[in-house]
Amino acid sequence: MRILAKEENGIVSVKAIISHPNESGSRKDESGNLVPAHFIKEGFVSLNGQPLLDLQFGASVSKDPFLQFKFTGKKGDRLSLRFTDSMSQEFSAEAAVI
Amino acid sequence: MPVVTTILLNNMKRRAFIEKSFLSAALLFLRPAGLIAAWNEKFFQQGSIEQAFLNVLGTKTPEKTNRITLTAPAVASDSSAVPVEIHTDIKADMLYLFVEKNLTPLVFSCSLHGGSIPWFGLNIKMKESSLLYGVVREGGKYYAASVHVDVLAQAC
Numbered sequence: 712m713r714i715l716a717k718e719e720n721g722i723v724s725v726k727a728i729i730s731h732p733n734e735s736g737s738r739k740d741e742s743g744n745l746v747p748a749h750f751i752k753e754g755f756v757s758l759n760g761q762p763l764l765d766l767q768f769g770a771s772v773s774k775d776p777f778l779q780f781k782f783t784g785k786k787g788d789r790l791s792l793r794f795t796d797s798m799s800q801e802f803s804a805e806a807a808v809i
Numbered sequence: 810m811p812v813v814t815t816i817l818l819n820n821m822k823r824r825a826f827i828e829k830s831f832l833s834a835a836l837l838f839l840r841p842a843g844l845i846a847a848w849n850e851k852f853f854q855q856g857s858i859e860q861a862f863l864n865v866l867g868t869k870t871p872e873k874t875n876r877i878t879l880t881a882p883a884v885a886s887d888s889s890a891v892p893v894e895i896h897t898d899i900k901a902d903m904l905y906l907f908v909e910k911n912l913t914p915l916v917f918s919c920s921l922h923g924g925s926i927p928w929f930g931l932n933i934k935m936k937e938s939s940l941l942y943g944v945v946r947e948g949g950k951y952y953a954a955s956v957h958v959d960v961l962a963q964a965c
Contacts, residue, residue, distance in 0.1 A: 765920035779930030
């Protein structure tokens with residue numbers, strides 16, 4: 712996962728990319744077989760240990776999900792992101808606001 | 810002797826109660842702290858946009874508003890990655906994105922806490938040309954705005 716959190720005039724803009732196939736379960740491969748579903752279902756974002764966002768996702772998020780969000784904050788704030796996919800795999804990362 | 814038996818029994822009950830309390834407390838801690846609302850199967854069922862609105866919002870007709878900005882390309886050349894942004898000046902505590910013609914119309918739900926700003930961007934897949942609905946919640950009421958996206962090449 713890559714996170715970029717930049718502060719400007721008290722507003723922090725965050726961009727995050729999770730490397731993930733994010734298969735919807737309704738796509739067929741070259742030989743016409745359905746590719747099994749495997750996608751990010753839940754996300755949790757916290758700021759300095761306090762909850763910021765609770766997310767639930769369906770199957771129609773693109774491959775390598777690219778998320779953007781904003782909050783009021785300052786440089787040095789600690790951002791923590793955690794995601795769980797449909798196969799119960801967890802992905803987490805932390806970043807400091809710059 | 811019956812008195813002793815009663816005391817013994819009471820002690821056993823108390824012990825069982827304490828053990829149970831500890832067990833439930835431990836279970837509470839085991840739950841990931843952040844995931845307050847677990848993934849809702851019903852929200853992401855296949856069906857019509859009206860059914861999805863009903864399942865997620867509890868109403869088929871969220872109030873239309875021009876206070877939600879939904880940004881998406883009018884024509885998407887790659888339907889496997891359509892950039893969508895939703896933001897609003899409504900003091901929202903929930904954000905939702907729906908794609909009318911997708912198998913499962915709800916794309917995401919986002920619950921806002923603390924200093925978060927009602928602003929969210931995501932790349933999404935679209936099955937075909939469709940209306941997109943951005944929905945927000947304020948004080949238990951739902952507000953919606955929509956935008957149409959034409960899809961050139963199909964990919965889902």
